[in-house]
Amino acid sequence: MFIEFSPGRAREAPSRHDGCNPGPKESWADRFPTGCPPFSPEESLMATDATTTTQDMTTMVRQGTQALEEGDLMGALGIFEQVVAAHPDRPEGHNNLGALYTALGENDKAESCFSQVIAMLPDNVDLRFNRGVVRTNLENFDGAREDFQTVLATRGDDADTLNNLGVVDFMQGRLDNAAQNFRACLKVRPRYTNALLNLVDVEQALGHGPAAIALCEEAVADGGDIEIRRKLLELLSHGCREALEKASRVAETLVQTDNTPENRQEWNKLVQARSALAAVEG
Structure with missing residues (x-):
């Protein structure tokens, strides 16, 4: 059993280097910047040797998930640490522990956890995505790029990955590449607010103020959300x-x-x- 994470896996806009964008909600799931979808117990058994899975481990993972749902991060942390200690050859504990470390800002530990589970499930690109997010937090941009490109090699139209790769480009000063990735992301998901704001920031960084304003105006005319309206007001006020x-x-x-x-x-x-x-x- 893997924890179900929030689908909003994007980084914060490039001009705000403060980690992943968790969205406006306050539930524990929305604070997780990782995006690995849940594995049912049956799928987990197919992924590795079924004989290593015990009812005890399944129960512990469910207890950890329940602790998360109740907002008890430290309680969940203790449970998943026990899962890893008791079942080091199982991916569930490493993945969930990595997600918890990420939520707690312990990105070095999170990267280690995700690397261990990737070694067990090398074809799982969602795990690569998770590690790419953590590596971005650690400013290991080359490593993050490698992970995101691995995801895109399998899922070339994944909007979240294109958005995150665009952020890596931005952070490394590859502004044209960043704009290209953000535009590709918006082509897949036109109403992706975070990607649009990222593209607006890139246009500003390139000195294309009118283009940045035009992007916001088009989005607002198309029913863009409050964040885009705030950005448009900021740009227009600055221009005034x-x-x-x-x-x-x-x-x-x-x-x-x-x-x-x-x-x-x-x-x-x-x-x-x-x-x-x-x-x-x-």
């Missing part, structure tokens, strides 16, 4: 500040060369607007 600064400088130079009442009046308006904005922002 820049335009106000530029207009003020132009008006000042114009008054210096053509000191007419009309020009002075326009300059004074801009100066007052700048002062009012500065006062509001503190």
Whole structure:
């Protein structure tokens, strides 16, 4: 039995380097950045030698899952550590323990757990995805890239993996590649908010402010969620500040060369607007 993880497996937007995006919910499952789907006991038996699986281990895994559902992370941690100690040749304990370590921010331990279970189930690309997320957290971007590319070799249209690979590209300064991966992700899942925000951040980093605004406006027109609206407001507000600064400088130079009442009046308006904005922002 593998823990069922939240399907929202994407990293946070590139401009916010604070780990994986867990989404707005507060349940334990949504705090897990890994995405390995659950294995039923029958599927687990098919994956490895059935003789190594005992009723005791199955019971312990279910107890650990119940502890997670109740929000008892440390209790679940203790149970899964016992599972690994008692059944080191079984993937369930290593995988679930890796997910717990990830949730607790112990990424080194999580990577070790996922590496061990990958050695047992080398063809399971979901495990590769999980390790890729952890490696991204550890800033082992080359390792994360290898894992995500392995997933894409099997599932080339996996939106979450394309999004995460785009983040790795962004973090390594490969902005064009990042944009390409985010666009490919959005082609698969057009309403993938996190990927869109990631692409917007890339466009900003490339100096394509109007393109970033256009992406947000198109998404909002298509019913985009509140996060996209917030981003659009941020971009437009920043653009207004820049335009106000530029207009003020132009008006000042114009008054210096053509000191007419009309020009002075326009300059004074801009100066007052700048002062009012500065006062509001503190």
